[in-house]
Amino acid sequence: MIGAQWALLRREFWEHRAIIVAPVVLVGIVVLASITGQVAVSAFNQAVDLAILGASNLGERERAAAISAITIAISTLFLIEMAVLTTFYLLDTLYTERKDKSILFWRSLPVTDAETVLSKLLTAAIAIPAVTFAAIAITHLLVLGIAGVWVSGRGADAMYLIWQAAPLASNWLATLVLCLALPLWFLPFAGWFLFVSAWTKRSPFLVAILPLIVLPMLERILLGSTLFRDAIFVRSVKIPLFSADAGDGLVFGDADDFRIAGDADVTLLSFIDLSKFLGDPGLWTGLVVGGLFVAAAVYVRRYRDDS
Amino acid sequence: MTSLVSARNVGKSFGAVRAVDDVSFDIERGRITGLIGPNGAGKTTLLKAILGLTECDGTLSVLGLDPFRQRRELMQNICFIADVAVLPRWIRVAQLLDFTESVHPRFSRKRAESLLGETRIPRNARVRELSKGMITQLHLSIITAVDAQLLVLDEPTLGLDIIFRKEFYANLLSDYFDEQRTILVTTHQVEEIENLLTHVMFINDGRLVLDAAMDELPERYVELLTAGEKAERARGLRPIHEREVFGKKIMTFEGVAREHLRELGELRTPAVADLFVAKVKGTTA
Numbered sequence: 001m002i003g004a005q006w007a008l009l010r011r012e013f014w015e016h017r018a019i020i021v022a023p024v025v026l027v028g029i030v031v032l033a034s035i036t037g038q039v040a041v042s043a044f045n046q047a048v049d050l051a052i053l054g055a056s057n058l059g060e061r062e063r064a065a066a067i068s069a070i071t072i073a074i075s076t077l078f079l080i081e082m083a084v085l086t087t088f089y090l091l092d093t094l095y096t097e098r099k100d101k102s103i104l105f106w107r108s109l110p111v112t113d114a115e116t117v118l119s120k121l122l123t124a125a126i127a128i129p130a131v132t133f134a135a136i137a138i139t140h141l142l143v144l145g146i147a148g149v150w151v152s153g154r155g156a157d158a159m160y161l162i163w164q165a166a167p168l169a170s171n172w173l174a175t176l177v178l179c180l181a182l183p184l185w186f187l188p189f190a191g192w193f194l195f196v197s198a199w200t201k202r203s204p205f206l207v208a209i210l211p212l213i214v215l216p217m218l219e220r221i222l223l224g225s226t227l228f229r230d231a232i233f234v235r236s237v238k239i240p241l242f243s244a245d246a247g248d249g250l251v252f253g254d255a256d257d258f259r260i261a262g263d264a265d266v267t268l269l270s271f272i273d274l275s276k277f278l279g280d281p282g283l284w285t286g287l288v289v290g291g292l293f294v295a296a297a298v299y300v301r302r303y304r305d306d307s
Numbered sequence: 308m309t310s311l312v313s314a315r316n317v318g319k320s321f322g323a324v325r326a327v328d329d330v331s332f333d334i335e336r337g338r339i340t341g342l343i344g345p346n347g348a349g350k351t352t353l354l355k356a357i358l359g360l361t362e363c364d365g366t367l368s369v370l371g372l373d374p375f376r377q378r379r380e381l382m383q384n385i386c387f388i389a390d391v392a393v394l395p396r397w398i399r400v401a402q403l404l405d406f407t408e409s410v411h412p413r414f415s416r417k418r419a420e421s422l423l424g425e426t427r428i429p430r431n432a433r434v435r436e437l438s439k440g441m442i443t444q445l446h447l448s449i450i451t452a453v454d455a456q457l458l459v460l461d462e463p464t465l466g467l468d469i470i471f472r473k474e475f476y477a478n479l480l481s482d483y484f485d486e487q488r489t490i491l492v493t494t495h496q497v498e499e500i501e502n503l504l505t506h507v508m509f510i511n512d513g514r515l516v517l518d519a520a521m522d523e524l525p526e527r528y529v530e531l532l533t534a535g536e537k538a539e540r541a542r543g544l545r546p547i548h549e550r551e552v553f554g555k556k557i558m559t560f561e562g563v564a565r566e567h568l569r570e571l572g573e574l575r576t577p578a579v580a581d582l583f584v585a586k587v588k589g590t591t592a
Contacts, residue, residue, distance in 0.1 A: 003409060003410075004409065004410045006409070007405075007406055007409035007410050008410075010405075010406075011402075011406055014397070014398065014399075014402050015395070015397055015398070097395070100395065100396060101389075101393045102393055102394065102395035102396070103393075104389040104393040105389075105393040105394055105395065105446075106395075107360060107378075107382075108358075108382065108386065108387050108388075108389070109382060109407065109410050109411055110379050110380070110381075110382035110383040110410060110411060110412070111379070111382075111410050112378065112379045303362070
């Protein structure tokens, strides 16, 4: 069982090379940008960039906060890439095998449909996040390394200014938590995408996305209620993973509300409230809904006879 | 003799269409059975039911298993080639071997490597880079390297040229087949596999119209070449089918002793393809 699952996961990496290629390309872009001095931390109120770091006029806490801001911005970029990659992966994975008829080969092997679909879910929920996390950590090291070289080049002490100031371990821990928790929170979407991928006869992207937009509208017009709107849009922005201090939701995007500026001691980890996340009923109902969609995907793959 | 496949009143409907209708048969170990039928006769549906890819009514047992509910166990002992184009196009030959090795307990990597060694298929090529014939060779090599009891082939040589087709069946016999193994094959090119078969089944409109050993065919069926007045007399013996070639009548008889026909013209055993036409046209008329 475990051996087969391992082989199935490996197969996903062979087939969907974007799982590796996309983060690697992004690492390249970020590193290139940082080399050319383009990593401006625009999320920061006072536009901190490497030049300010190098000038080292900032106090120790501000410097740590600035480095955190850079690492958080990088993490965010990769998390967005992960979301896009995972969406397309899930929509493609059970659709293409039917389109090119290779499903007949896969099903000629002693592997159950449940095992196969599980491997695709694990790829989305664990393997892709793991690769994303590794890419983030490598990028952090590379970017800080480049900043270090830059600072050293100006005769300053990079070890002191950059490496000792960077709360890397805590940022990485926080990033790892994000990488693993976000897929759980978005499991209903992942399950829905897998189901559409197994079920639709054509254009899985449209078939998956249109109902997400149309259903809330129809519900609002016909019933006046907001169940679907809450389940789709509110859920997408209000993630109970972040402590109340950070506002109710993702703060990355909103420059004016970015709290690090006010309290330089804050790291990414301090924003994360795992007990709130695990205690949120939305997480658990989401897992149930996602699980039902995954079960439906298994059912369709097993019972549907396309010919 | 043990029945490898046993079907009792097997049926399958798609809406109002009865694709397979009340079919019963047994396939015993060591046979090579040809399942012959026109397009849409229910061949593929029947094979899918045997392979556990689709649910069906009635009782179907393959290697003593319920194919639909115990598909995983079943697939350890069954191999099938459904179509020449089903190998995933993105996969590399070596990856295909790695994957099959890790999920199939009865797959011998060594054997597959040695079979592939006889072909010109490069290990690091992707399937999409191979020709249709090579893809079939690759698929057959993998399947032959699995120690399976039953091999199911659904139009395995469709779209291949004659050289590859001949080679395919030659390899099948030399590398795969022995007394412990059983093959079930469907094809349109009946003539090409006629000499391979030990048994033949005809299916038409979802029903089994013939299920016989090849050895029995000469006893049960005879073809008569005749003309003129003799043809009139022969017609009285109720041929199941009649056709005309170069002014001569060719009549197919079922269950009529050869002695009765000998004086009426030239006798021979019908080819499977001709017998098929006779049976199918006979039953639909």
